[in-house]
Amino acid sequence: MTEPTTAGTSPAQVYLKIDRLTKKFGNFTALDDVSLEVYEGEFICFLGPSGCGKTTFLRAIAGLDIQTSGLVYQDGVDISALPPSERDFGIVFQSYALFPNLTSWKNVAFGLENQKLDKSRIAARVTELLELVGLPEQGNKYPAQLSGGQQQRIALARALATSPGLLLLDEPLSALDAKVRGHLRHEMKLLQRRLGVTTVMVTHDQEEALTMADRIVVMNQGVIEQVGTPTEIYREPDTLFVADFIGAMNQAEGRIEGTGITIGELSFAARDHGLADGASIVAAIRPEDIVPRGAEGETVANGSSANRITVEIEDMEFLGSFWRVSLQNPALGDTRLLADMSINAVRHMDVEIGSSIEVELPADRLWVFPAKTPA
C-alpha cells in the first residue's frame, strides 16, 4: 500500500472511513463492496466514466441515497444510517442548486440563519465567504444574473458557510467552459488547502482529478480500481483499466514467455507481473516512455540493449511542444506504437515519415496486465 500524501501535517488521521459499501437499485448493483479511508484535510477525487458508481458513492456518503449495506464513519462516528440533515457536510452540485429567488447573499446566508446567530455575525460571515470566493460585490444579484463560474463560487460559499467537516463536490466544474474551468480548478484547490476541509469531489475529467486531488479513487462498474496520488495513478496503474483511462497508453496483446514477454515475433523484458508462463497478456507503455535512441543527449547509460527495436515512422503529428509519432515494425504485427518525441530529438535525428529509427521500450515502463478473459 502506498503511503498517502496528505495536505495536512503528518500523522494523517482517518476522517472518513467507508467499509464494504454496497448499493443496489433493484437488481442493478451500483456500488459493489467498496471500502475507502479518507484522511483529514485531504482532497479526494472519485474518477471514472459515467455510470461507474462515483456519484452513487458520493450520495451514499452524504446520506442522500443511503447504501444497501456497509458502514460509513465520519470522524470516528458511525453515520451509516443517518439522514443527510444529521450528517456534517457541505455540498455543491453540478447544477449548483442555487435558490433562484434568493440573492447570492441570501443563498450564502441560508444555512447560517435559524442557528441562533445574531444578524451582524451572519453578515460578517457572509461577507467573509463572498470575499473568500472572490465575489464580494455580487451579493445583491440573483443567480440568473451571474455567470456560470460566479454561480459555482456562490454555491461553494454556501456549502462552506456552516464550516462543515466534509465538503462534497458533485461534478462542480463540468457545466463550465474550459477556460473558466481551468481557472476555478486552481482557485478551488487553493481554497481547499487554505481551509483544510476534507473534500470529496466526483468528476469524470481526469485532468481535473490529476490537477486537484491529493489522491484519486479510480472507479469502474461499481468497484474501486485503484486509489493513489495522481503520480501513482499515472505512473503506476494497478490495472489495465486505470492504465487505459488515465493518460495515453500504447497497448499490445502478447503472452508470457519465461521472465519476459513476447509481442508478435519480438521478445521484451518487462516489469514484474507474477503471471504464469504462457499466459495471455496485454502489454502497455505510455508514449512518453518510449525512448528514441541516438537522440542528442541520449546515452546508453543504462546499458541495456534489450527492448530495443527498429521501427519505421508511419505518421507524425505536431502537438506544439512535442511530436507524437506513429511507429510500426512488421514483427509486431498490426500493432502501432505511439511515441512522444521532443522537438529537439526530431530535429537531431532527422526523423521524418518513412524513415527508420531505433527506440527502446524501457523494461520498467512496460506494464504487463493479464488479458481480458472473454466473459
Add this chain to the structure above:
Amino acid sequence: MLKRMIKKSSLAACVAAVSMLAMSQSVLAVDLTVYTAVEAEDLARYAETFNKDHPDINIKWVRDSTGIVTAKLLAEKNNPQADVVWGLAATSLLLLKSEGMLEPYKPRGVEKLDKKFVDKGAVPTWVGMDAWVAAVCYNTVEAAKHNLEPPKTWSDLLKPMYKGHLIMPNPNSSGTGFLDVSSWLQMFGKKQGGWDFMDRLHKNIARYTHSGSKPCKLAAAGEIPIGISFAFRGAKSKAQGAPIEIIVPAEGVGWDMEATAIIAGTDKLEAAKKLVDWSITRKANEMYNTGYAVVAMPGVARPVEHFPDNLLEKMIKNDFEWAANNRKAILAEWLRRYDSKSEAK
C-alpha cells in the same frame, strides 16, 4: 366611571332583551325542512301566506325539479332530511309511499277535498293540492312561417306536416314526459294502441328534452313551433308575451297533481301535521289557484288567465296506481323503442 356604568347597564339590558327574545323565539319557532318541486316564484308567497296563520313555524325550502327531489328523497331514505314534502308529484309520492317513507295522517278537513286528490289508503299518506295538466304549446308566429295548422287532437300531431316541428319531454327524466306517455297508454290502449301512437309521433319529434316545462318555453321562444308540455307553463309564457296558444287535445289530457305528505320518522311531527292541515284549507286552495286552474277543493277554482277553459273536463280519469306500478316497465319499453333510435339521426 359613570359612563362606564351606564354602558354596562345598557349592555346588560340589551343582553336581557335579546335573550328573552331568543327564548320566546326558541319556544315558539320550529324549523320545518320542506322538500318541494313547486315553481320557485311561488315559494315565497306560499310560505308567507302560511306564516300569516302559523308564525311559529319557519319553512326551510329545498326546491328542485320533481326528478331531483324524488331522487334526493329516495337517496336519503335511511336518514331523511326532510320533515314534509309539500308540492311534489303524486306519482313520486306513491313511490315514496311504497318504500314506506310516508307517515300516514288524516288531515283535518280532508273530507272537503275532491276524492281523487286524496290517497286511497285507510289513513291517507298524502293529500293533493292542485293538478298540472298536459297541454300543447303552439307558437303561432313560427307555425305560420312553416305553414302549419293548429292541431286539435293528439292524432293531428301525427300528420307529416309537423315532422321536425315537435318537441316533448323525455319520460325518463321528466315527470311531465311520463305523464304524457302514461295518459296516451291509458287513452289509446295500454298494450298496443298507445305504443302505436307513440311510434308514429316519434317520427315527428325533433328531440326530447330533459325537463317538462322546457318544450313550452322553447315553443314560447320560437325555438320550435310546437312543444308538448303542461298548461300551467304555457299560461305563464303567454303572460310574458310569448305568441303562443295553449291547445288541449280533444281526446283528453294526462295530468298529475302536486301533493303534500309527512316524511315518516320526522321529529317535528306536530308542526308537520299543522302544515299539512293548513295545506288543504280553503285559503291554501285559493293560494294554489293563483297559478293552477284545477285545485283539490271543489268550487274554489276560479279561471286563471290564459288557461284554456275546458281543461277540467278534458282531464282523463288517471289511474295513478297503475302508472306508478307499471312505470318501470313503461320506461324500459320507451327506451327500447325510442332512445336507441334517436341517436341514429
Add this chain to the structure above:
Amino acid sequence: MSAPAANLTNRSAAPLIRPKTSKDDRIMLGFILVICLYLLITLALPLYAMLSKSFSTFAFDLSNFEFQVDAGDGWSEPLSAETLNQRLNKFSPAELATSSDGRLGVVDLFPDFSFRSPTMYRIRQVNLKSSFLFGSERVADTDWHEYSSNDFRRIVLRPSASIGLENYRTYFSTPSLFHSIENSLWIATLSTIITVSLAFGFAYALSRSTMRFKGIFRLIAMIPILVPSLLPGIALVYLFGNQGMIKGLLLGESIYGPIGIVIGSVFFTFPHALIIIATALAISDARLYEAAIALRASRWKTFWTVTLPGARYGLISAAFVVFNLVITDFGLPKVIGGGYNMLAVDIYKQVIGQQNFEMGAVVSVVLLIPALFAFTIDRIVQKKQVAQLSARSVPYEAKPHRQFDWICLIYCSLVAIFIVGLIAVCQYAALIKFWPYNLSLSLANYNFEVMDGGGWDSYINSIQLGLYTAVAGTLVVFIGAYMVEKINGFATTRSAFQFLAMMPMAIPGMVLGLAYIFFFNDPANPLNSIYATMGILVICTVTHFYTVSHLTAVTALKQMDREFEAVSASLKQPFYRLFSRVTVPVCLPAILDISIYLFVNAMTTVSAVIFLYSPDTALASVAVLNMDDAGDIAPAAAMGMMIFYTNVGARLIHQFVSRNLVRRTQAWRVA
C-alpha cells in the same frame, strides 16, 4: 486480479443498513398520511359505497311468496309463486331481474283470474327479505293477507336485494345505454384533439412571438374558465338554434347534438388546456433556443426539436385533462345534446329520471375506465419527465419576427373572437326581454327571486363556497403535492397518494355527489353531521378539482432543482424553512393559479354539488342549470353572467394582490 485499496477491513459480510428517517421525513410522512386520509374519506370511501351500489341487484324472489285460493270450495294448499311460475313458464329468470323500484303483477300467475269472479286470494311472505304492495300500500310482514279478486289484481310484488353482476349484464344488453360509451369517447376524443391543438397554438404564440396585445389575449383565453360549462351551450342556442342569429352557418345541421357539444366543449376546456401547456412552455430554457439559432436550425426544426419535446409533458397532461373534462361533463350535453346520449347524461337520466341508483352507479363505473387509462399514461410520462428549471437556466425572451408575429396575432384574434363572442351573446340574451319577439332591453331576467334555483341567496352562497374552497383547497393541494414530491423513500405511500390524487379527475361530479349522499348521509357514519352543510360542499369541491390543482402544483415543483432539498438538509435547515423561503416563493405563480382555479370552479361547478346543497346553501351555478332546465334560458344566461362577472372581479383582485407579491418574489425571473 490485483485488488486495490480494498482489504482495509475484514471481509465478513457488511451489515445491511436500514436508513434512519429524519425528523423532517417523519413530519412530511405525517402530512402525507393526513392528506391521504382526507382523500380516502372524501373520495375512495364514497366511491366504494358507489361501487358496491353498482353490484347491488334486485330480483323478484318468487319462492318467497305463497298463495292460497278460495274459489268457493275452501282454501287451497299454499303454493309458492315459484311453483306457479314453473307450471306456467311465465317469467324467465331475465324477466325476474329488475331494479330497486321493480314491480311484478301477480295475476299473470293465475291463468283463469278474473277480477269479477268471487274467488278470494291469500298471499303471504316466507321471510322479510322482500315485500309486496297492495296498490301503493307496502306490506312487509309474514302474515297471510286476504283479498277479493278485484283487490287482488292490485297486488304487485317487490324485488329483494342481492349482490351480483346483473346490473352490468343489463347495461351491456341495452343498446340505448352502451351506445353512449362510443358517443362519449368520440366526442371527448374529438374535443381533446381540437382543444389541445388550439391551446397549444395559442400558448405558442403567447410565449414565442412578440405580437401585441398578449396581455389581453391571456385574459380572454381565461374567460371560459370563469363560466359554468353549460353557458356556451346557452350561447350556441342563441347563435345556432332554430331562432339563432347565425344559424345559416351550420348549413342546415342541427346545433343540438354532437356539433353543439364539441363546440361547447372546446370552449369550456380551452383554458384548462392552455394553463397546463403555457406552464410547460414558459419554463423553457432560452439557452436551448440560442443553441438552436447557433446551429442555424430553422424555426420549424427548432419547433420540432426544442419546443415540442420540452412541452410534451404538458401536452399529454393537457390532453387527458381535457378528455376527462369532456367525458365527465354533463351540463353541456344536457343543454345542447338533444337526443345524443352521453355517459354523464345517462347517469343523470338514470338517477334523476328513473331513480335507478344502481344503474347510475354502473354507468359511473363505466366512466371510470378512461380515468384509469389516463392515470396509466400519466405514470409513464412522469417517469420520463426531468426537472427542467434550474438556477442556471435562462428565461426565454422572444425576438421580433414580423411575419410570424402577424400570423400569431391573427390566430389569437380568431380564438379570442370565438370566446368573447359566445360570452357577449349570453350577456345580450340576458338583457333581452323576450327573445326573439320582444328585443327591448330589460333587467327582468335578473329577478332571480321568482325563478328556480334559490334566488340571489344562491349567489352569495356561491361566493362563500368559492372563498372557502380556494383557501382550504390550495393549502391541502400544495402541501400534499410538496410532501409527496419531496419526501425521501416511502415509495408505496407515495404511489398510493399519487393514485388518490389522480382519481378525482375521472369522477364525474354527479357521481361524486351521489356517492357523498350514500356515504355521508349514512346515519352510522360519524361524519354524518357535515351532511347538508357548507362544509360538505367545500370538501366535495376541493376533492372534485383536486387533480388539476395537484398537477399544477406538481408541474411547478418538478421544475425546481431536485437538489434543493439535499442542499437544505446539508445546511441543517428544516424542510419547512426551505418550503417557506424558496419553494413557496418560487411556486407562487402556480399557487396563485391553484387558488383562483379553485375559486372559479367552485363558482361554476354544477354537477358535483347538485345533490349536496341544502336550503341554506343553494348555489348560483346550480341555479343556472335549474333555470335552463326549466326553460328559463335568459335568466340562466343572466345568472351565468353574474358568475362570470364575479369571477372576473375575483381575478382582478387576485391580479392586483399577486402583482405586488410576484414583483417581490419573482424578481429573479425578470432579472
